[in-house]
Every structure is written in structure tokens, then in C-alpha cells.
Amino acid sequence: MxxxxxxxxxxxxxxxxxxxxxxxxxxxxxxxxxxxxxxxxxxxxxxxxxxxxxxxxxxxxxxxxxxxxxxxxxxxxxxxxxxxxxxxxxxxxxxxxxxxxxxxxxxxxxxxxxxxxxxYGRPVTLTLDGERRRVWTTAGTVDGALRQLGVRAEGAYLSASRSAAISRRGLDLDVRTERTVTFMADGREHTVRTNAATVADALAETAITLRGQDTTSVALESFPRDGQTVSVMRISGREEVRDRDIPFPTVRRADPTVLQGAELVAVAGEPGLERTTYLVRTVNGVRQRPRKLKTRVVREPVARVVRVGTKPRLPQSVAGAEGLNWQAMARCESGGRADAVDGTGRYGGLYQLDQGTWHDLGGQGSPQNAPADEQTYRAKKLYVQRGASPWPQCGQRLNQ
Incomplete structure (x- = not known):
């Protein structure tokens, strides 16, 4: 021929x-x-x-x-x-x-x-075990075409009957041969002979049931190959929430009212809170690495504020005013309180100085707002200038 x-x-x-x-x-x-x-x-x-x-x-x-x-x-x-x-x-x-x-x-x-x-030759669009190709045959029936093409069809699924005629226009023919597929589930093997079109269809021929998030090691819609082993994965999952402190920042601010070398905490600071949600899955009893789902800030941190002194330090002694009992006079004038203010609001501080006198001595602001050592320094300068006269009631305590 x-x-x-x-x-x-x-x-x-x-x-x-x-x-x-x-x-x-x-x-x-x-x-x-x-x-x-x-x-x-x-x-x-x-x-x-x-x-x-x-x-x-x-x-x-x-x-x-x-x-x-x-x-x-x-x-x-x-x-x-x-x-x-x-x-x-x-x-x-x-x-x-x-x-x-x-x-x-x-x-x-x-x-x-x-x-x-x-x-006459006849075109056949043959899909054999998931692989599609175009072939020609001179056979007049599906059975004759299968024999001519050498397709092993015992136990196979055929989209057309074996006796179906093939016209000269041709035919679309889907053939799925019988295959052996093994499913591994719950520690046991389940082997089936099948001509199923998908792994899901082959699995349905077993006694295995997928529940919840369960799946297989290959896609359920994929074509099952002869001799293939498919693992069934039993999956359980839950959400897990974890909180983490967000460290607060520290802000340092220069303060001319604080002596150099001194630092005052104006705001203590507070850590924030970050909350993260994870998905924790267990596959066939083995815990998997958690997968992050979302993160949100529950509470923003509050910055710690530190006042850093820039005010120059004053000398510790004043010539002509040393050796006197300044503590005794302060107790007499203000009860020893640096922020004391008299009833009229005119005099303030350890030594009850008025605002004008304080400024004449080089002080800034009000005397009751100044550190105790500065108040003592200014009072010593006033004593050198005027003696104990500014303190007619308590000045005699300087010599105790």
C-alpha cells in the first residue's frame, strides 16, 4: 500500500x-x-x-x-x-x-x-491521558482507529463508543486508559485502578474523605498518572495573637533654667503596644512555621522628655559672706523652703527677696523659682552690699 x-x-x-x-x-x-x-x-x-x-x-x-x-x-x-x-x-x-x-x-x-x-483518511483529535494531538486514520470506527493507532483501550474511558463511525470530517476522541494510583492517608496506603480524569475523581473512588482545610500533595484538578503516589495532608489551623512592646523614644531638650550638667525628666515616657496575628497550621500532626496575617498598633508610644540644663553654674562662695549660718536665717525667713512666697506675694524664696532686689543681684524670673544654691549665692552678694539690714527680723541668725 x-x-x-x-x-x-x-x-x-x-x-x-x-x-x-x-x-x-x-x-x-x-x-x-x-x-x-x-x-x-x-x-x-x-x-x-x-x-x-x-x-x-x-x-x-x-x-x-x-x-x-x-x-x-x-x-x-x-x-x-x-x-x-x-x-x-x-x-x-x-x-x-x-x-x-x-x-x-x-x-x-x-x-x-x-x-x-x-x-479515505479521517482526522482524529485524540486526547490520550490528558495529552492532546491530531492524528489520521483510515479506520471507519472508533475501535478500528484505536487498533490502528496502537492505543491500549482495555478498561479505558472512551468519549465515544467503540462502534461509533468516524466520518470523513473526523472526530474528537478522549481516551483515558486505566492507571494505578496510590493515595497515602492517615498512615495507610490506598491503591486504586482508575480511568479518572482528575486526582479528585480518583480520590473519590477510595474511602478517603477530605475535611476542612485538608488537601493533597498535587493539585486536585491535575491528571493522575500511572504509578503516581499522592499524599493526603490533614491540615488544621488557628489564629494566634502576639503582643510586642514598642520602645518609646527619648527627647532631650535644652533648658536654660536648669544648671549645666543637670538633667530633669519632664515626661517619664511610656512604651507602645503592637499586636500581630499569625496563622498557625498543623499538617499531619506537625506544626508548621506560623504565617503572619496582619499587624496593627494598639497603642502609640509616648516619648520620654528630658530637660538638659544649659544655665551656667554660679560660684559656690562669695568673699565677705562666708562662715555665716545661712541655713539658720533661711529657716527663720521661709521655713527653709526654696519656693516659699509670703502672704502679700511680694517676697519669695529662702531669703524672702522681692523681685526688684532679685533682678538687681543678677537673678532671672522670680527668686522662688530659682534653685536653692542660686538663691543663697544671690543672698550672699546682697549681704556684702548691705549687711544684714535686708533681714531685720532674721538677720541676727547668721551669727548663730
Whole structure:
């Protein structure tokens, strides 16, 4: 058997060799073929008379051949003057192409009694175990096509019945052969023979049930392969909340009212709170690494504020005012309280100085707001200037 080359055409429409006299004769016969029937009707009686007179069979009549032609399984017997199969097919209007089968070959010479078979090719879009391809077959049924293509179909799923005919327009055919798939679940093996289209369908043929978040080691919609082992993963999950302190920052601010080297905490500071939610999963009893879901700030931190002194320190002693009992006089004037203010609001501090006197001594603001050592320093300067007269009631305590 052989297939003709090129696209669909009449079988006698091309040359089989490089030319030559035989081909020329054949072409001449093809040109004369249309006129033969009428000529034969006129000449046959005369030829028979001549043959009878000559005592033999005419060579012209001897060219007639009785052959049996089967096209796609439909046989018929006919008489022909064609010299070869190709001419016969052309005479009968049988068109063939590269996917068709002709036996004997189109170039084979004809003799009376020959049997010629033509099988048309049919396109089949075959999806075999999930892999799609286009093939050609000369079989007229699904069963014949499977045998011709060498597809093992015992126990297979077929989208069309085996006896279904395949027209010359072709057919879409889905074939899923029987495969062995093993599922590992809960420490046990479950093996099935299946022609399922998906892992999920194969799993449904077992006694295994997926619950909640359970899944498989391969996608449930994937195609199950022969000999494949699929693990069933039992999954449980819960959310877990974790809190974390957000450290507070420290802000340092220069303060000219505080002596150099001194630091005062104005605001203590408070840490913030950050809350993170995690998903914690357990797969087949094994805890997995938590996966962060979300994070939010529950409470913003409050900054710690520190006042850093920039005020220059004053001398500790004043000439002419040392050796006196300043503590005794302070107890007498203010009860020893640096922030004391008299009932009139005019005098303040350890030594009950008025605002004007304080400023004359170089002080800033009010005396009762100044540190105790500065108040003592200013009071010593006043004593050098005026003696104990500014303190008529308590000045005598300086000498105790």
C-alpha cells in the first residue's frame, strides 16, 4: 500500500515518472477517454464481425477488464479500459490525498480480476491521558482507529463508543486508559485502578474523605498518572495573637533654667503596644512555621522628655559672706523652703527677696523659682552690699 503525494487531486492527474513514450501514450488515452463510450457503441458490432471473420478475439476488445473496486468498504464490480490503478480511479472520479490508502499502488498495472481498495483518511483529535494531538486514520470506527493507532483501550474511558463511525470530517476522541494510583492517608496506603480524569475523581473512588482545610500533595484538578503516589495532608489551623512592646523614644531638650550638667525628666515616657496575628497550621500532626496575617498598633508610644540644663553654674562662695549660718536665717525667713512666697506675694524664696532686689543681684524670673544654691549665692552678694539690714527680723541668725 502507498499514499499519493501532495493535496487532494484526481488520481490520474499527475506523472509518475520523468516522462517518456509510455507516459505520452497514457496522456493520449486520457484525452480520448471521453469519446470512448460512443465510439465503442458504434465500433463494437463491426469489431465482433471482424473478429468472427478473423477467427479470434480482437485486440481492441481484449483491453476491457473486469475489476472489483472498494471505496471505504463499499465494493462494486466494473469494466474498465484503464491500464493502471491511477487511471481507473481518475475514470471513476475517486479523489485521493496524502492521508488516503490505495491498494494496489496507483501506478500498478491492471489485469482482469484485480481487486482495488481505497480507504479515505479521517482526522482524529485524540486526547490520550490528558495529552492532546491530531492524528489520521483510515479506520471507519472508533475501535478500528484505536487498533490502528496502537492505543491500549482495555478498561479505558472512551468519549465515544467503540462502534461509533468516524466520518470523513473526523472526530474528537478522549481516551483515558486505566492507571494505578496510590493515595497515602492517615498512615495507610490506598491503591486504586482508575480511568479518572482528575486526582479528585480518583480520590473519590477510595474511602478517603477530605475535611476542612485538608488537601493533597498535587493539585486536585491535575491528571493522575500511572504509578503516581499522592499524599493526603490533614491540615488544621488557628489564629494566634502576639503582643510586642514598642520602645518609646527619648527627647532631650535644652533648658536654660536648669544648671549645666543637670538633667530633669519632664515626661517619664511610656512604651507602645503592637499586636500581630499569625496563622498557625498543623499538617499531619506537625506544626508548621506560623504565617503572619496582619499587624496593627494598639497603642502609640509616648516619648520620654528630658530637660538638659544649659544655665551656667554660679560660684559656690562669695568673699565677705562666708562662715555665716545661712541655713539658720533661711529657716527663720521661709521655713527653709526654696519656693516659699509670703502672704502679700511680694517676697519669695529662702531669703524672702522681692523681685526688684532679685533682678538687681543678677537673678532671672522670680527668686522662688530659682534653685536653692542660686538663691543663697544671690543672698550672699546682697549681704556684702548691705549687711544684714535686708533681714531685720532674721538677720541676727547668721551669727548663730
Amino acid at each position: 502507498s499514499r499519493t503525494q501532495g493535496g487532494r487531486r484526481r488520481a490520474a492527474g499527475g506523472h509518475r515518472g520523468a516522462g517518456g513514450r509510455a507516459a505520452a501514450r497514457r496522456a493520449g488515452r486520457r484525452r480520448q477517454r471521453a469519446a470512448r463510450p460512443e465510439q465503442l457503441r458504434r465500433l463494437l458490432p463491426q469489431a465482433l464481425v471482424v473478429a468472427a471473420l478473423a477467427g479470434g478475439t480482437s485486440a481492441f476488445v481484449a483491453q476491457d477488464k473486469a475489476v472489483r473496486l472498494s471505496v471505504d468498504g463499499r465494493p462494486r464490480t466494473l469494466h474498465t479500459y484503464a491500464e493502471d490503478v491511477e487511471e481507473l480511479l481518475a475514470d471513476e472520479g475517486v479523489e485521493i490525498d496524502a492521508h488516503d490508502l490505495v491498494a494496489p499502488e496507483p501506478g500498478q498495472d491492471l489485469v482482469s480480476g484485480d481487486r482495488i481498495a481505497v480507504r
